[in-house]
Amino acid sequence: MKRLVAIVEDEPAIRDNYAAAFAREGYAVRAFANRSEAMAAFAARLPDMAVIDISLQDEPEGGFELCRQLRALSAELPIIFLTARDSELDAVSGLRLGADDFLTKDLSLPHLTARVNALFRRVEALRRPNTPADVLRRGPLTLDTERMQALWDGQVVLLSLTEFWIVHALARHPGHVRNRQQLMDAASVVLDDNTITSHVKRIRRKFQALAPSFDALQTVYGMGYRWVE
Amino acid sequence: MSLRLKLLLLGLATLVLPWAGCRYAREMESALRDGERDSLQGVAQTIAASLQGRTDLMYRQSLPRAPAENAEGGGPEPPAAPAAQRPTDPDDFRRGPYDLEPLTLAAAPPLDGYIDDWPHEAAAWQSFAHDDAHQFSILTGVHERMLYVLLDVHDQHPVFDAGGNNTLDPQTFGDRVWLAFEDPQGEQQRVLLAASAPGPFVARRIVTGEYRRQSVVFEPRIRGAWRPGGAGYRLEVRVPLSMLGNAFGVLVDDRDVRGGPAVSYGTLRSDDLHTMGRLILASPELGGYLAQFLQPGLRLAVATPQGRVLAHAEALAGPASLDSGPPLLARLYRRFVDTPGERQVVQARAPIYDRDREVVVGTLEATQTADRWIRLRDRALTRMLNLTVFTSLVVVTAMFAFAAWLALRLSRLRRASESALTRSGLVTSFPETRARDELGDVARSFGTLLSRLDEYTQYLRTLAAKLAHEIRTPLTIVRSSLDNLESEQVPASARAYLERARQGSERLGTILLAMGAATRVEESIANAERVRFDLVPVLSSAVAAYRTAFPQRSFQFECGAGSMPLTGAPDLIVQLLDKLIDNAVDFSPPGASITVRLREEGTAAVIEVDNPGPALPLHLQGRVFESLWQSRPGSGADVHLGLGLYIVRLIAEFHGGDASAGNLADGTGVRMVVRLRRQAIDGP
Numbered sequence A: 001m002k003r004l005v006a007i008v009e010d011e012p013a014i015r016d017n018y019a020a021a022f023a024r025e026g027y028a029v030r031a032f033a034n035r036s037e038a039m040a041a042f043a044a045r046l047p048d049m050a051v052i053d054i055s056l057q058d059e060p061e062g063g064f065e066l067c068r069q070l071r072a073l074s075a076e077l078p079i080i081f082l083t084a085r086d087s088e089l090d091a092v093s094g095l096r097l098g099a100d101d102f103l104t105k106d107l108s109l110p111h112l113t114a115r116v117n118a119l120f121r122r123v124e125a126l127r128r129p130n131t132p133a134d135v136l137r138r139g140p141l142t143l144d145t146e147r148m149q150a151l152w153d154g155q156v157v158l159l160s161l162t163e164f165w166i167v168h169a170l171a172r173h174p175g176h177v178r179n180r181q182q183l184m185d186a187a188s189v190v191l192d193d194n195t196i197t198s199h200v201k202r203i204r205r206k207f208q209a210l211a212p213s214f215d216a217l218q219t220v221y222g223m224g225y226r227w228v229e
Numbered sequence B: 001m002s003l004r005l006k007l008l009l010l011g012l013a014t015l016v017l018p019w020a021g022c023r024y025a026r027e028m029e030s031a032l033r034d035g036e037r038d039s040l041q042g043v044a045q046t047i048a049a050s051l052q053g054r055t056d057l058m059y060r061q062s063l064p065r066a067p068a069e070n071a072e073g074g075g076p077e078p079p080a081a082p083a084a085q086r087p088t089d090p091d092d093f094r095r096g097p098y099d100l101e102p103l104t105l106a107a108a109p110p111l112d113g114y115i116d117d118w119p120h121e122a123a124a125w126q127s128f129a130h131d132d133a134h135q136f137s138i139l140t141g142v143h144e145r146m147l148y149v150l151l152d153v154h155d156q157h158p159v160f161d162a163g164g165n166n167t168l169d170p171q172t173f174g175d176r177v178w179l180a181f182e183d184p185q186g187e188q189q190r191v192l193l194a195a196s197a198p199g200p201f202v203a204r205r206i207v208t209g210e211y212r213r214q215s216v217v218f219e220p221r222i223r224g225a226w227r228p229g230g231a232g233y234r235l236e237v238r239v240p241l242s243m244l245g246n247a248f249g250v251l252v253d254d255r256d257v258r259g260g261p262a263v264s265y266g267t268l269r270s271d272d273l274h275t276m277g278r279l280i281l282a283s284p285e286l287g288g289y290l291a292q293f294l295q296p297g298l299r300l301a302v303a304t305p306q307g308r309v310l311a312h313a314e315a316l317a318g319p320a321s322l323d324s325g326p327p328l329l330a331r332l333y334r335r336f337v338d339t340p341g342e343r344q345v346v347q348a349r350a351p352i353y354d355r356d357r358e359v360v361v362g363t364l365e366a367t368q369t370a371d372r373w374i375r376l377r378d379r380a381l382t383r384m385l386n387l388t389v390f391t392s393l394v395v396v397t398a399m400f401a402f403a404a405w406l407a408l409r410l411s412r413l414r415r416a417s418e419s420a421l422t423r424s425g426l427v428t429s430f431p432e433t434r435a436r437d438e439l440g441d442v443a444r445s446f447g448t449l450l451s452r453l454d455e456y457t458q459y460l461r462t463l464a465a466k467l468a469h470e471i472r473t474p475l476t477i478v479r480s481s482l483d484n485l486e487s488e489q490v491p492a493s494a495r496a497y498l499e500r501a502r503q504g505s506e507r508l509g510t511i512l513l514a515m516g517a518a519t520r521v522e523e524s525i526a527n528a529e530r531v532r533f534d535l536v537p538v539l540s541s542a543v544a545a546y547r548t549a550f551p552q553r554s555f556q557f558e559c560g561a562g563s564m565p566l567t568g569a570p571d572l573i574v575q576l577l578d579k580l581i582d583n584a585v586d587f588s589p590p591g592a593s594i595t596v597r598l599r600e601e602g603t604a605a606v607i608e609v610d611n612p613g614p615a616l617p618l619h620l621q622g623r624v625f626e627s628l629w630q631s632r633p634g635s636g637a638d639v640h641l642g643l644g645l646y647i648v649r650l651i652a653e654f655h656g657g658d659a660s661a662g663n664l665a666d667g668t669g670v671r672m673v674v675r676l677r678r679q680a681i682d683g684p
Helices: A012-024 A035-044 A062-073 A088-096 A109-127 A161-172 A180-186 A193-210 B003-050 B284-291 B328-337 B371-422 B438-487 B492-527 B535-549 B570-586 B644-654
Strands: A004-008 A028-032 A049-052 A079-083 A101-104 A135-138 A141-144 A149-152 A155-157 A217-220 A224-227 B126-129 B135-143 B146-154 B176-182 B188-193 B199-208 B214-229 B232-240 B248-255 B262-266 B298-303 B309-314 B345-353 B360-369 B531-534 B554-559 B565-568 B593-601 B604-612 B658-663 B669-677
Touching: A004 A012, A004 A035, A012 A028, A012 A109, A012 B438, A028 A035, A035 A062, A049 A062, A049 A109, A062 A079, A062 A088, A079 A088, A079 A109, A088 A101, A088 A193, A088 B492, A101 A109, A101 A161, A109 A161, A109 B438, A135 A161, A141 A161, A149 A161, A155 A193, A161 A180, A161 A193, A161 A224, A180 A193, A180 A224, A193 A217, A193 B492, B003 B298, B003 B345, B003 B360, B003 B371, B126 B262, B135 B248, B135 B262, B146 B176, B146 B248, B176 B232, B188 B214, B284 B298, B284 B309, B309 B360, B371 B438, B438 B492, B492 B570, B492 B644, B531 B535, B535 B554, B535 B570, B535 B593, B565 B570, B570 B593, B570 B604, B570 B644, B570 B669, B644 B658, B644 B669
Parallel strands: A004 A028, A004 A049, A049 A079, A079 A101, B554 B593
Antiparallel strands: A135 A141, A141 A149, A149 A155, A217 A224, B126 B135, B135 B146, B146 B232, B176 B188, B176 B248, B188 B199, B199 B214, B214 B232, B248 B262, B298 B309, B298 B360, B345 B360, B531 B565, B593 B604, B604 B669, B658 B669
C-alpha cells in the first residue's frame, strides 16, 4: 500500500508540482488548499506524512494551527513545514510545535523528496526497535543514522532532520572544520550564513539542555564549525 | 557677513540717540546763552542806570576840560565848577590829545626801565612827537594808589646829566624829563627827572626860596629808573596817586650835547610847564560800588567812552566751580558738543549817561563767564547722554545676544539637518520644533520632511525583504516545474534550454538570498546574545580563513594588544569582518595586500581594514554605510545590492559603535573603520 502524503499549500502551481513529484516517488498524494479542507479530510483518515505551508489563503499562520491540530491527532505523524518564509522566528515556532523539519521553498524537488524519504525511513526505523543500526559513536555522542536519532550519554537529543545532518556531517570527522557550504550540502538545504549560524546555536542549546558543559561543537571564526571530542 | 554682525550693525543705529542728544544739548545751550545774555543785559542796564549822573563815583576827579584851551594867560586855574552845578560838557568825556588814561595794572611793575613787566597793549601807548627825530611814547598804569609811567624816548644821542650838586647849572644839563601835575588841591607841581648814569633815580624839585633863590630838593616820593633801550632810552617812574590831582603831563628836554640847546616837546607847554592833558582815573569808590552788584562768575567793568577800563570788579564763578571740575565723562561729552574756539563768555554793554541822559560818560561792561550755564548744560547733557548711551548699549547687547541666540538656533538646525541627511533616517527628534516663531516653522517643516524621508527610507529598506518574499513563490513555481521537467522525457535538443532556465532560476535564488540578507541580519541581531569574549583570536582566526578563501589577496593582521575582551556577539563580529573583507577584496586589484588592524582607543575597540585601490570620493564617505547604497563598478555574476556595508553598520551599532569610511593618508587606498564599545550596552 502506498504511503499517503498530504500537501497543504494554497498556491495551486506549487501544490500541483509537489504532488507530481511525490507521485513520481511512488507516494499517494492528497493536496489541500486550506486548513478546513485539510482537517476535514484528516479527521476521516490520517495521512502518513503532512507537508504544510505556513500561510494558507486567508490565514497567515494557518499552517501552525494545522500542525497543532495534527499533533493532537497523532504524536508520531511526520510533519514538514515547507514555506516561503525564512525567518528564524517561524522556524523556531514550527519546530517547537512538533514539526520534524522546517524547509524553505528554495529547496529543490529532489532534495525535498529525499527529505521525505528519509523521514519515512526514520519513522520505520523507530517502529522496529532492536534492529542493528548504523551507528556512529563519538565519545558520549551516538548518532543512529538509520533512525536519524542523536543520543548524548544515552539520552535522546530531539533534533530536526536538518540539525541531525549538520551534527552528522561534523561528527563524522571530528576536528575537521566544515564550512557553511559543506554543512548546507550535507543537510541538502539552501540556507544563508545566518540560518546556518542559528541552526548551530539551536543544536548547541539542545545538547546543553542535557549536558550543560557541552562544548563539542565549536565555531572556527571565519571558516565554519568543527566537532571536538 | 554673519547674522550676528548684521544685527550688531543694526544695533549701532541706536547711536543716533546720543547724537540727537548732543544736538539737543547744543540747542539748549544756545537758548540758555540767549537767556543769560538777556538777563546780563538787564543787569548791565540796571547798574548803568544807577551810575547815571554819578561821574563823581566814576571818576577820581571831576573832569573839566584841561586848561589847554583857555589858559593862555598861564594864571592859576579858576577852580572847576562842581559837576553837579554845571551842565555836562560832552567834551569832558572825550579824550583830548594830551589826556592820559592809565591802565589798571594787575601787579606793580618793578622800577627798572624794562617794558616786559607791562601789559602788552599796543593801543595803550600814546605817542608825542616834535619831529621825526624827536618823539616819545608814553604808557601809564595804576596799581594800588600808585601811578606808573613808562617813557620810551627816541634819542640818537642820549646825554646824561653831569651829576654833582650843581643841578641848576645849565652847563650840566643833559637830557631831562619834566613831570608836571596838579596836586589834589589844584596847585601846579613839577618835578625834574634826570639821570647821571643808567639805573634808579629820585625825582627832584626846583624850589624857589627866599630872594627868589632857586634850589633843588629831592622828591623821594617820586622815583624811577633810567635805562638805554629802544631807539633811545626808557624811563620808568612811580608817582603816588595821593600827590596827583586832575592834570598830568610830561615834557622831554632833548639835548644832543651836555649844556646844549634843548628840544622840548611833550604834553606840557614848554614855556611854563603847564599841563595840557588830564589824568583820567577812576574814583576809588567805583570798584567797591561795582562789587556790590557782583554775582558768581560775573565781571563788571566801567570804561571811559573811549573804551579804557576805569575800574572792574570780578567774582569767582562760585563755590561750585571750586570742586574738582566736571567729571571725566562730562568732559568727554563736552568734547563732542562744544565747537572749538567758541567763546565761553557772555557780554553785555550798557552806556552810562550823565544826569540829563544826553552825554555818554562811560560804559558798563558786564561779562558772565560761561561756567554757570555750562554746568547746567553739562549736568543735563551728562544725564541724557548717560541715559542714551546706556540705552544704546542695552539695545546693542540685546541685539547681539538675540543674534547669537538666533545663530545658535540656526546652527543647531543646520547641524541637525546635516546629520539627518548623512545618518539616513532614524531621526525622531528635531530641534526647535516647539518654537512658535518662524524658525520653529522651518524646523517643523524640516522635521516633517525628514520623517517622510525616514518613512521612505524605511520603506526602501523593507522593500528588499518584501520583494524577496513576494518573488519567492513564483520562483518556487518555476523551480519546482523545472525539477518536474527533469523527470519527464525531454528531447536532448531542449536540454540546453532547460539548463539555462535552471541557471537563471538559481541566480534569481541568489538574488533573493541577498535581498533578504539585511532583514535576516536585523533578525539575528535582535536575537543575538551578548557574551564576553576575546576579540583577538576571533579576528586572527577569521583573517587566517580569508587567506584560504581569497588566495588572490594577501592579508595582514596587526594587533598591538595580546587580548581585547569585548562584550558582544562574536558571530556578528565575524560577519561584520566578512562584509568588510568582501568589500576590500572587491575594490582591490589581485595580489593586493589587505590589512586588518585591531587597536584600542579609550573604551572602544577599533577595527580598521585597509585596502589599496581607488579612493573613495569625499561625498560618498558618509553614505557607503547606508542601506541599498551601491558604488561598485559593474558586477558580474555576484549579486550586490549595497547591503554589505549596511550590515556592517547594523552590527557596529549593535555593539554601541559606528562605522566610517575614509581614504588612506597617502591616497593609495581606502580605510574602513569600525568602532565597538567594549562594555555591554543595553538593548540592540
